[in-house]
Amino acid sequence: MExxxxxxxxxxxxxxxxxxxxxxxRFVADPDLAVARLxxxxxxxGGPDGQDVPRPATxxxxxxxxxxxxxxxxxxxxxxxPHDVLRAVRxx
Amino acid sequence: MxxxxxTVLSVLVAVGAVAAYARLLRVALVRNHxxxxxxxxxxxxxxxxLALVRARRRRWPALLALGLSGFLLAAGAWxxxxxARVPDAPTALRVGERPPDFTLRDAAGRPVSLAEYRGxxxxxxxxxxxxx
Numbered sequence: 001m002e003x004x005x006x007x008x009x010x011x012x013x014x015x016x017x018x019x020x021x022x023x024x025x026r027f028v029a030d031p032d033l034a035v036a037r038l039x040x041x042x043x044x045x046g047g048p049d050g051q052d053v054p055r056p057a058t059x060x061x062x063x064x065x066x067x068x069x070x071x072x073x074x075x076x077x078x079x080x081x082p083h084d085v086l087r088a089v090r091x092x
Numbered sequence: 093m094x095x096x097x098x099t100v101l102s103v104l105v106a107v108g109a110v111a112a113y114a115r116l117l118r119v120a121l122v123r124n125h126x127x128x129x130x131x132x133x134x135x136x137x138x139x140x141x142l143a144l145v146r147a148r149r150r151r152w153p154a155l156l157a158l159g160l161s162g163f164l165l166a167a168g169a170w171x172x173x174x175x176a177r178v179p180d181a182p183t184a185l186r187v188g189e190r191p192p193d194f195t196l197r198d199a200a201g202r203p204v205s206l207a208e209y210r211g212x213x214x215x216x217x218x219x220x221x222x223x224x
Contacts, residue, residue, distance in 0.1 A: 001213055001214045001215070001216060002209055002213055002214075002215050002216070003215075003216045003218065004204060004215060004216070004217050004218070005218045005220060006196065006217065006218065006219050006220070007219070007220045007221065007222035008221075008222045009222035011197065011198065011199040011201070013222075014199055014222075025218075026198050026204055027198060027199050028196035028197060028198050028204050029196060029197060029198075030196055034194075035192075035194045035196060036219060038184065038192045038194065039183060039184045039185065039191060039192065039219070040181065040182055040183035040184045040185070041183055041219050043178050043179060043221075044179075046178065046179075046221075047221070053221045053222070054219045054220065054221055054222075055178050055179075055181075055183075055219065056178065056219060056220050056221060057183070057185075057217075057218070057219040058216065058217070058218050058219075059185060059191065059216070059217040059218075059219075060214065060215075060216055060217075061190075061191070061206070061209075061214060061215040061216075061217065062214050063209075063210075063211065063212065063213060063214055064190075064210060064211070065190045065191075065206055065207070065209065065210040065215075066188060066189065066190050067185055067186060067187050067188065067189055067190070067191055068187060069187065070183075070185045070187070072178075072183060072185075073178055074177065074178055074179075074180055075126065075172070075176045075177060075178060076176050076177075076178050076221060077123065077126045077172070077176050078123065078124045078126065079120075079123065079124070081120035081121075081124060082120060083120065085216065089214060089216065092214050
């Protein structure tokens with residue numbers, strides 16, 4: 001299983017974050033939110049300076065690249081329960 | 093309960109809610125119910141009001157507790173119900189369908205696309221706000 005984390009953060013910052021937290025994610029940069037827009041995951045003006053930011057979302061794709069589970073938050077403090085994500089992955 | 097005790101209880105509930113939420117943030121049940129801290133602040137405010145009503149001699153401790161809990165309630169409710177809100181809108185995601193493919197660069201500058209995982213391994217895609 002591969003975890004890909006997408007955000008507008010520039011790669012240097014994500015890399016520092018990944019090293020700091022010692023994560024095995026692949027961090028990719030989506031600086032102009034092109035991919036977030038493609039997915040319908042943009043929160044217009046939601047950033048601290050009024051810029052567009054992505055809507056936090058977690059998506060589980062099976063080996064054929066098909067969506068099997070996803071969760072999009074309505075409150076950015078809330079993230080899907082890791083157990084729910086694991087359960088979705090195990091059900092693949 | 094005396095005014096003094098109610099005042100102390102109010103402060104304990106308010107400060108306790110802040111500390112508990114911060115400490116237990118990694119626990120999904122806590123993190124995913126932020127409205128619980130707003131409820132705790134509301135409780136602390138109610139206790140402070142009760143303390144104020146029952147105060148016989150000195151009123152300032154109850155007033156301080158009311159100020160603290162009231163402020164936390166206002167700030168907490170504002171943050172939770174306004175600032176942290178992400179608007180609901182349709183996404184391109186459908187269970188049983190493939191999402192759009194993309195190619196983005198990772199921290200080493202290598203291109204990453206969903207297509208390269210097809211037929212190989214499942215992928216968990218996480219979109220987050222950044223700006224940390």
